[in-house]
Amino acid sequence: MSNIESRLAEMGITxxxxxAPAANYIPFVQVGDTLYVSGQISMKDGEMIKGKVGDALTVDEGAAAAKTCAIxxxxxxxxxxxxxxSRLKRVVKLTGFVNSTxxxxxxxKVVNGASDFLVEVLGDAGRHSRSAVSAGSLPFGVAVEIEGIFQIA
Structure with missing residues (x-):
């Protein structure tokens, strides 16, 4: 078990x-030591977390949805x-899309749910550049979608 997986286990996270992709794309592409990961939607226990932040969902609920994207x-x-x-060296960049009013x-603040989680798990290797963008809607009506760029060995 890697240090990262040990840390996740300590946090009670599996x-x-x-x-698998839901359309005509692949889940990740590796170019050299850079890994580009396609957008991950907010899901918990196999169920999509849906709704607009600022209407059906609070900032805290949106942040919890963003954390599921990071997982x-x-x-x-x-x-x-x-x-x-253990091949993961660092998080380079996240781009977070928030289904919001x-x-x-x-x-x-919503995308901080993902950022804070990655720093908690990875320490300084989890610190990253980031964009947090409003979206009028997201696929399937989910609350949050986040894509990431990672450095791997």
Whole structure:
């Protein structure tokens, strides 16, 4: 078990199986030591977390949804690394899309759910550049979708 998986276990988190794409794309692409992971939608226990932040969902509920996206990102990284999470060197960048109302302006607080989780699990290797963007809607009506760029060995 890698240090990352040990840390996840201490936190009571088990990574889900990496999900298959829902359309005509692949879940990740590796170029050199850079891994590009396709957007992961907010899901918990196999169920999509749906709704607009600023309407049906609070900032805290949105942040919890963003955390599930980060968990799914790590699952994809693990799959890309042949099951060996110790190959993950750092999180380079996240781009978070928040299904939010037109007047909602706290997208960064929502995406912090993913960022804070990755720093908690990975320490300094989890610190990353980031964008947090409002979306009028997201696939399947989910609350959050996040894509990531990672450095791997």
């Amino acid at each position: 990574l889900p199986e990496a999900t 799914s990102l790590l699952a994809q990284v693990k799959a890309a690394c042949g099951g060996d999470l 037109p007047d909602f302006g706290d997208q960064p």
